[in-house]
Amino acid sequence: MPRTVPEGHGPVRYGPPAPDPGLPVLPELAAVLAASAGRAHVEPPGGSPALLDAAAGYWSRRGLPSERGHLAAAAGPAPLLCALIAATGGDVLLPRPCTAWWAPQVRLLGRRAFHVATPPECGGVPDPYALLETVRRVRAEGDDPRLLVLSVADDPTATVPPPEVLHETVEAALGEGLHIVSDETWRDTLHHPEETVLIGPAEMVPQQVTVVTDLVGGYLPADWPAAVARFPDTPGGAELRARALDALTALGAQVAAPVAAAAAYALGEPDEVTGRLTAAVRLYAKVAEAVHRALLAAGALGRAPVAGRHLYADFAPLRDALAARGVGDAMELEEHLTERLGMPVPGGHRFGDDLGALRARLPVGPLLGTDTEQRLAALTAPDPLELPHVERALTGLAGALDGLRADAQHLEPPR
Template identity: 25%
Template sequence: MPLPSHPSSASTSTLAERLNAGEAPRASDTLLINEQSRLREAGGERVIKFGFGQSPFPVFAPAVEALAAHAADKAYLPVQGLATAREAVAAFHREVDGVDWQAGEMLLAPGSKLLLFALMKALPVDAEVLIPDPAWVSYAPQARMCHLATRRLPCSFESRWHVTAASLEAALAESTETGKTDNRMRLLILNQPSNPTGLSMSHAEQAELAAVARRHDLLVLSDEIYGVLDHDGSHRAFARDYPEGTVTTTGLSKWCGAGGWRFGAMHVPAVLGDALFTRLLGIASETWSSVASPVQEAACVAYQRTPALDGYINRQREILAEVGQWAAEELTAAGIRTHPPDGGFYLYPDFEALREALAKRGITTGSELTQVLLEKCGVALLPGSAFGAPAERLTARLAYVDFDGAALLATSGPVIEHPGLEKVRDGIQALSEFAKKLESN
């Protein structure tokens, strides 16, 4: 009896072609720049890592102790999340943000990134996602992975890189210019303090934007992962202005320094109905199942308001505010327009005033600019195009976190001259000198 023949190369090739057809989602630019920086450092280069936005501060110590105490916990927990963990998150934000969150309206996940994706996956297939330009790198790829239509809402330096009520109204008016009724669900994604800009709307601007969202019956996804790190503690949850239509995400990665723990939380107001929440639970049960047991137990401690926790958060705010303000002033003085940050640990420098001088050196895009800055200055930034900006826009995101957060937390008073901030000072000085040399030549 003859042996069965191997599949023909033609059939194998056809299968491979089918598997590789279409556009694959590219790796996150923020993760790529981190890897590139590591490779350069491994080759002996000094790299100032302003590209990857990871908290420089140690995880809140009592939460670390709780994680260690529960390291042996191995049970699968409820898909929605441990009831005590959900109540801890809800109570924390009720007190800190003045929102009416209840544990039963919360869903926990291994990071808020999965929650953002789950919400988009739960939307009708003809929904449209409205994304500011610039905005965090993963919103648009996630929407495309969910086969949802996306539209960018252009922002400007003059609008402090925010979507305004007028610009949102104009964008929505474009959808009805044909005279045809367009009843598609629309999801507006907001993030403040913003990644990549470090900026927040004023309370008045937010109220105006919320009024437009209400008038057009938009669903708003408010990504408030940096809210607790508002530098003066004035963050205003979007749900306070539009409670009936705002889904909010948050987590431990930024204010608690626990990005690698992967703990995210989402609040879905009951007024949006049971069907949406049921779909979200279904997606969670078929994908991540539950957040790791020790991490949920640690979260119960991390979200307990105590004088120690308040001191930990407030000192982070003071440090980030001082460093961010100083860096923005230095860059602006060198001819690189930069808004001082409102929260988080990002700046969004605009090199547009240097366009002519840069063009003489063959630099006409944000990507070319950041590549030259890495090669000439040893400073890693991300181009604005990574955040949805046009390729030719000369903007970049600067994450001013390449410093010893533990050492700075142990201090009091001003920190800008602290030895632990040497790389930040050197990086800002290198960018400033680069700009000044351009202008002088």
């Protein structure tokens, strides 16, 4: 993730990686993929019946009754969102910050992306009043916003919006005639599901929302691209799906047959898949909480992570100490933390945040170990924080952050 973009290279190519799972592939998934590797047929655009039926079952178990004819699959979430933007037309509203790959799809199609500030409680959704103001302003300037993309279990902030905040945002969006795309990639990675209420907009207004899920969030390895979308069960939803399928066909975004088989297996949620997911989320929660404590102890700010395998930190209170090290914006913060911590730490500007804001996303995966044996040990340990290799990684991170705090205290004027 270099600061400077080499001549002829676009910035998207050097965008942040997805949060690293830090865990080996589930053996049962690998076996399904391997057994399907000899298939000679090509998956149809939009997904095979087996994959779509598995996705229908997945959503039906989450209170969203679904049928094959309401769904579509693609080789990853980026082409799926690109197809949705192409199908809806117009410009797109995004929360600030937001998932790094959303805005590039908008720009690729020659549309405009308008970022809207999030409320104090959470990331992932625009503040409803800021959303209304933005829509009315951009329309007055001659632009044509038609689509709002949001996330109820957010990357990068690892937060979940309270239902009442989400409801206000959804009402504001529908009142302005916007179609809503809800990215629910991380919804099954809640750290404490008994304490966190997650309700998606499709559960509030099922006829006005398309739901997208990237299976990398909880079910497949990062290099097995597969994502699914659930369209509203309405004539408008059927028309939107048909246009999106045209775009997916033009993009050649079919899921590879072996990956489709593994995706269908995972979406069926057999015991080994759900068991791995439960254990992994428990591990991510433990380590993310330790990282959050280290950040707060060093003087940084950040909401407690409640989902996913990363967290979002604000280093504004350490601005003077960072400035003394030549760090004055999010790009320089990215370079500094990536080098100092020895792992990718993308700055907030990658997620549409203000360049001048000293914010960054910290991953959990690299702290789980350097080889398969260490990572599996972390997965199965009663308390992974007591494992020597995890303890060393966390101690190293805390030490690097404490160095910033010490610098900040040294720069404070005498009282």
